[in-house]
Amino acid sequence: MESLSRSAVICSISRTPQGPSPPNSLPSTSTFKPLLQRLKPLPLKVEVPEQLKAASLNLLDSIVETVFRFEKEPLFSTGNFAPVAEIGEAVQVSAIEGGIPEGFPQGIYLRNGMIHATYFSKDGEGNWNVSYKNKYVETESFLLEKNRNKKLFLPTITGDPSAVLASFYTNMVRCGQPVKFEANTSVFEHAGKLYAISEQNLPYEVDPSNLDTLKSWDVNGTWDRPFTSHPKRVPHTGELVIMGIAIQKPYYVLGVISADGTKMLHKVDLQFKTGVLVHELGVTENYNIIMDYPLEIRINRALAGTNQFLGSELKTTAVSISSIPSRMVMR
Incomplete structure (x- = not known):
């Protein structure tokens, strides 16, 4: 497995399931003008026959399988960490040890990984019905591998630095994405909607009644970067504080x-000097708590043949506290 979330993150929903082109750099003389006029009508997108596409993909697959060697890590693929298959339709839970507490609410208990859902509902006579269902979040990466019925993405976190760098470029050529989007780290609810998320991409909205993946959430086009796996709700206002880290400015x-989840009220670049691996932030009624760690992410290290993750000896952990600018509208 390329990545693994070791902690179970839970989410509860207490309700019944339901411009103009830049100037040409060539000299604009009479010699070039007729040629440029002929080139302008040419389409920028060239349609490639499906047979040629398939042949190119098969050739690239062969190169990848020849050049790269995967090393198995049994700890991450056996026992409690073994892959879990989808079960299809929800199944009734008949073996329940103990009893459901008095006053326990009807609703859905959800957890991360592939999405696991346990449904609690009562019939007309007040008897409990408990059922279970699971399903993978259908990200672009998942659908790509599902359609080709094979693993396509190369790991980009650990391994030989030169292989990691090659994996980035190979994934881009082969899959159109540098890393695999898994949406398996966390689940959260905002404005009555359920989302699944992993740190390197946008959240995906999931229908809690059947666990179908609906769409990615970019807050109406205002957020175009990684989205934290652990957003925080501001007490009393219901606003959601998020962050996004990246390997480039x-x-x-x-x-x-x-x-209500429809607007980005505030968005600010905190002007960090380099990429850092930050997984959390804190929120109180009046303040944001921002963490800056010595663990840096620098892609130029991979270019130099060393690990892209490295603890800086020149930095110490810094914790900053700032007021929540929730009333400032983004301009």
């Missing part, structure tokens, strides 16, 4: 989403 961007 801006390295850390903070955002505040409206309580």
Whole structure:
């Protein structure tokens, strides 16, 4: 497995399931003008026959399988960490040890990984019905591999630095994405909607009644970068504080989403000097708590043949506290 989330993150929903082109750099003389006029009508997109596409993909697959060698890590693929298959339709849970507490709410208990859902509902006589269902979040990466019925993405986190760098470029050529989008780290609810998320991409909205993947969430086009796996809700206002880290500028961007999930109220580049591996942030009623760690991410290290992740000896952990600018509208 390329990545693994070791902690179970839970989410509960207490309700019944339901411009103009830049100037040409060539001299614009009479010699070039007729040629440029002929080139302008040419389409930028060239249609490639399906047979040629398939042949190119098969050739690239052969190259990858020849050049790269995968090393198995049994710890991450056996026992409790073994892959889990989808079960299809929800199944009734008949073996229940103990009893459901008095006053326990009807609703859905959800957890991360592939999405696991346990449904609690009562019939007309007040008897409990408990059922279970699971399903993978159908990200672009998942659908790509599902359609080709094979693993396509090369690992980009651990391994030989030169192989990791080659994996980035190979994934781009082979899959159109540098890394695999898995949406398996966390689940959260905002404005009555359920989302699944992993740190390197946008959240995916999931229908809690059947676990179908609906669409990715970019807050109506206002967020175009990685989205933290653990957003925080502001007490009393219901606004959602998020962050996104990256390996290129801006390295850390903070955002505040409206309580109804339709608007980005505030978005600011915190002007970090380099990429850092930050997984969490804190939120109180009046303040954001921002963490800056010595663990840096620098792609130029991979270019130099060393690990892209490295703890800086020149930095110490810094914790910053700032007021929540939730009333400032992004311009």
